[in-house]
Amino acid sequence: xxxxxxxxxxxxxxxxxxxxxxxxxxxxxxxxxxxxxxxxxxxxxxxxxxxxxxxxxxxxxxxxxxxxxxxxxxxxxxxxxxxxxxxxxxxxxxxxxxxxxxxxxxxxxxxxxxxxxxxxxxxxxxxxxxxxxxxxxxxxxxxxxxxxxxxxxxxxxxxxxxxxxxxxxxxxxxxxxxxxxxxxxxxxxxxxxxxxxxxxxxxxxxxxxxxxxxxxxxxxxxxxxxxxxxxxxxxxxxxxxxxxxxxxxxxxxxxxxxxxxxxxxxxxxxxxxxxxxxxxxxxxxxxxxxxxxxxxxxxxxxxxxxxxxxxxxxxxxxxxxxxxxxxxxxxxxxxxxxxxxxxx
Numbered sequence: 122x123x124x125x126x127x128x129x130x131x132x133x134x135x136x137x138x139x140x141x142x143x144x145x146x147x148x149x150x151x152x153x154x155x156x157x158x159x160x161x162x163x164x165x166x167x168x169x170x171x172x173x174x175x176x177x178x179x180x181x182x183x184x185x186x187x188x189x190x191x192x193x194x195x196x197x198x199x200x201x202x203x204x205x206x207x208x209x210x211x212x213x214x215x216x217x218x219x220x221x222x223x224x225x226x227x228x229x230x231x232x233x234x235x236x237x238x239x240x241x242x243x244x245x246x247x248x249x250x251x252x253x254x255x256x257x258x259x260x261x262x263x264x265x266x267x268x269x270x271x272x273x274x275x276x277x278x279x280x281x282x283x284x285x286x287x288x289x290x291x292x293x294x295x296x297x298x299x300x301x302x303x304x305x306x307x308x309x310x311x312x313x314x315x316x317x318x319x320x321x322x323x324x325x326x327x328x329x330x331x332x333x334x335x336x337x338x339x340x341x342x343x344x345x346x347x348x349x350x351x352x353x354x355x356x357x358x359x360x361x362x363x364x365x366x367x368x369x370x371x372x373x374x375x376x377x378x379x380x381x382x383x384x385x386x387x388x389x390x391x392x393x394x395x396x397x398x399x400x401x402x403x404x405x406x407x408x409x410x411x412x413x414x415x416x417x418x419x420x421x422x423x424x425x426x427x428x429x430x431x432x433x434x435x436x437x438x439x440x441x442x443x444x445x446x447x448x449x450x451x452x453x454x455x456x457x458x459x460x461x462x463x464x465x
Contacts (some may be wrong), residue, residue: 135234143218306334344400360402368406406434408417
C-alpha cells in the first residue's frame with residue numbers, strides 16, 4: 122500500500138488526500154448529527170408519553186387502554202423510520218458531495234502545482250545553448266515563487282560558469298595551437314631548403330612528428346573539455362565511413378609496427394557528432410596498435426543492433442586485470458607511461 126501511494130503522482134495524492142479528509146469529516150458530522158437527532162427524538166418521545174400516561178389530577182385515573190399502547194408503539198416506529206431515512210439521505214448526499222470534492226480537489230491540486238510544471242519544463246529544456254532561459258515567475262512571494270527565483274539564480278551561476286569555460290577553451294585553443302603551427306611551418310620550410318643536409322632533414326622530420334603528436338594531444342584535450350558537456354546538435358553519421366577514415370590514419374602511424382588487421386565492417390548508422398565519433402574510434406584503434414606485441418593482431422568489428430551501433434576492438438596485447446577495467450574509462454588513464462595514472 123505504501124509503495125502504491127508513493128508511486129502515484131503528486132496531483133493524485135493530493136486529490137485523494139483532500140477527498141479522504143472530506144469523507145472523514147463528513148462521516149463524523151453525519152454520525153454526530155444522528156446521535157443528536159436520536160437523543161432529541163427520545164427526549165420528545167418520553168415527554169409525549171408522560172403526558173399521555175399521566176393525566177391531570179382532576180381527571181379520573183383510568184388504566185391505559187389498548188389504543189394508548191398502540192399509539193406509543195406507532196410513535197416509536199415513526200421515530201426509527203425518520204432516523205433511518207435521515208441516514209440514507211445523508212449517505213447519498215455525502216457520496217454525491219464527495220465525488221464533487223474529488224473533482225474540485227484535483228482542480229485545486231492542478232492549479233497549485235502548475236508553477237512547478239513550469240520549473241520542470243524549463244529544467245528539461247536546458248542545455249549549454251539554452252542556459253539563458255529563465256522561469257521569471259510572477260505572483261505573491263510564496264514557497265513556489267521562492268523556488269523559481271532560486272532556480273533562476275542557479276541558472277545565472279551556471280551560465281557564467283559555462284561562459285567562462287567556453288572562453289577558456291577558445292583562448293587555450295588559440296594560445297596552444299599558434300606556437301605549434303609556427304613550429305610546423307618552420308620545420309616544413311627547413312625540409313624544402315635545398316642546402317639542408319641529410320641529418321638536418323632527418324631531424325626536421327623527427328621534430329615534425331613530435332609536433333604533430335603535440336597537436337593531436339592538444340586537439341584531444343580540447344575535445345575532452347567540450348565532450349564533458351552534452352551534445353547540442355546530433356545528426357545521422359555513417360560509422361563505417363568514420364572507421365575507414367580512421368584506419369587510413371592508423372596505417373600511416375603503424376607502418377613500423379607489423380600488425381595484422383582483421384576487419385568485419387558492416388553498415389551502421391548512429392546519431393552523434395562526427396568529430397567526437399572519429400576521435401573515439403581513433404583512440405580505440407590507436408591503443409590497440411600501441412599496446413600490442415610485435416607481429417600481433419587486431420580484430421575490428423562493426424555491426425548494427427537495432428538503433429545502436431556496436432564497435433568491437435580486440436588485440437593480442439597484455440590483458441588488463443578485471444578490477445582495473447573500469448578505471449581505464451577515466452580521462453587520462455592508460456596502461457603505463459602516463460603522468461596522471463598508470464597501470465602495470
